[in-house]
Amino acid sequence: MKFLDLLRLVFNNLSRRKARVALTAIGVVIGTSAVVILVSLAIGLQMNANEQLYGIGDLSLINVMPSYGGGGGGGMIYGGGGGGMTETGDTKLLTNNALQELRAIPNVVSVIPREYVSANVFVTYKKLQGYSNVYGVGTDDLANLGLKTQQGNSLLSRSSIVIGYMVAQNFMDPNQRPGQEPPPPPDLYDQQVQLVFAKYDDQGNEIRKNYSMRVVGVLAESGSEADYSIYLPLDLVKSVNEWASNTTINYNKVGYNEVLVRASDPDHTLEIRDQITAMGFQANTMLDFVQGINNFYSILQIVLGGVGAIALLVAAIGIANTMAMSILERTREIGLMKAVGATNRDVLSLFLGEAAGIGFIGGLGGAALGWLLGQILNVVAIIYLAQQAAAQGGVPPSVAVYTPIWLPVFVLAFSIFIGMLSGLYPALRAANMIPVLALKYE
Amino acid sequence: MNPNPSFIRIVGLQRRYEMGGTIVRALDGVDIDIAERTFTVVMGPSGSGKSSLLYLLGGLDRPTAGEIYVNGERLDQMDENALARFRRKTMGFIFQSFNLISSMTALENVAFPMQFSGTPAARRNERAKELLAQVGLADRAQHKPSELSGGQQQRVAVARALVNDPALVFADEPTGNLDTQSGVTIMQMLADLHKSGRTVLVVTHDPRMVRFATNKIFLLDGKAVSEAEYQAVALEPLQANFGG
Incomplete structure (x- = not known):
């Protein structure tokens, strides 16, 4: 039929x-x-x-951290990098040589170390005081981390910083009385701010170190931690951390706290993450969460x-x-x-x-x-x-x-x-x- | 070409059914030869095995034992699909209860079998119209069975049986549900089919059909018997009751 x-x-x-x-x-x-x-x-x-x-973040970005082996408290980030930890059998540190290995992975566009400040830190502007994450990054242009500015530029130097979109929101008047109207968030772009680092000596006395910096750029909203962060050049943070810990830091020996690896495309993020993990480092990406x-x-x-x-x-x-x-x-x-x-x-x-x-x-x-x-x-x-x-x-x-x-x-x-x-x-x-x-x- | 003297040939044909735990011998070793282009009437009382014979010869049922040959092909060894194709090419069927499809028009009912041979719709309709005209129902082509009389329905069924131009036409009690006049019309049509060169086999109770027959088969209790035996047994109750 x-x-x-x-x-x-x-x-x-x-x-x-x-x-x-x-x-x-x-x-x-x-x-x-x-x-x-x-x-x-x-x-x-x-x-x-x-x-x-x-x-919530750049899906092409991979956060790489050193691995301290089974007994090394894997994943724990040591403070300041001055602890004199050296590479052993299972330990895999983020030394400059390791960074070269990471750069050699196909489809990796940038490998940038990022360091935390190990001292207490706050920012002052006129009568206001603000608290934020402060990072030192191993690049002179934050564009290499995929960050964009809404005001100014993203270039870092010994006297200039770039701040996140929400940083100004966290400024307050330390002398504000109860019931008093809080001051409006300051416009920090192109303003001179004071970065105040503090440490304590053996007697418990606070010792401060001030840096006067110009805000050359404000980052565009990204929905990530960058919104709440202040970026400094890596060298500056290294010298602050050396001052705070009274030691000399040699990244070739102790490695960096963290390295940010950027893939050319989010499609390559997971394969690069897998390769980095296979090399012995710890690697995380927002894409894991999204997946x-x-x-x-x-x-x-x-x-x-x-x-x-x-x-x-x-x-x-x-x-x-x-x-x-x-x-x-x-x-x-x-x-x-x-x-x-x-x-x-x-x-x-x-x-x-x-x-x-x-x-x-x-x-x-x-x-x-x-x-x-x-x-x-x-x-x-x-x-x-x-x-x-x-x-x-x-x-x-x-x-x-x-x-x-x-x-x-x-x-x-x-x-x-x-x-x-x-x-x-x-x-x-x-x-x-x-x-x-x-x-x-x- | 001379007619084939064994157009239909059955050898030792048996058909048994099981009904309520007892075996019924519908056909019990029947041997028959039917020549091509004959008009055969199969007669016998109810339960004699007439319809069983027709369905077996038509490949609509399977024998318990024996051999069935139609036009040289052995039917009892064919698979279902080969049998279907054989029926489509060689046979036409006319049933007592017409078996028309109620949702189809007369034209569609006549053309229906040609669908299974993949004939194009235009050709099917043309052929169906031609056959409806032959059976005198050209003006009722678009009528559904419920809009036709019993005689007209059976004429549609005759047209349907002829649509694939079969060499062999089987009719099972074709006049059983018809009034006298319609019955005669159908009988005349079957006689005309025979005259046109077809082999016709009719199973019937109707004694009027015998006058059209060129060949008669009498069945009694599943066996083929002579006309004399049949007459003797068939008329026996009448003679006993009325002394005839």
């Missing part, structure tokens, strides 16, 4: 039993629309989470899709029942088909086609209904979440329920498949009927 003739016959046979086909298809509509809505919801949540996560979140949402999609699939399973039983009834009612017709020359395959194709047809009608309706309800739910949810964000703070989501184009297509194909699967047993029974028994069936 030709495919077009089969389609015509399937269509005619389904039209003969409109009410029954419609009722059975409604079951499929409910199942498929449930799958579309629930999976769309999970995808929407994932997109929402990714939207937030992708703002963990993505894995969670993938599981959520499967779980929610599975909940919808239960409704589809019930619908499948409905299709099987409808087809079994139909075959019972049309037993003589099956006998006739065989008498006039239909092969078992013709009969099988016809009844499988009818079952697939019910799946198709239900799948089409379900995909359309699911998409429509998803759109409505999306609008309602965005309005609700935006109100929540306005009341509690935070960024309002741009999407809550998202139906990618593949989902209705997949659901339609899947419901056709489910239809055929449900119709398989009744169709096989029809195909294998003995013609004489079918013709004599009362």
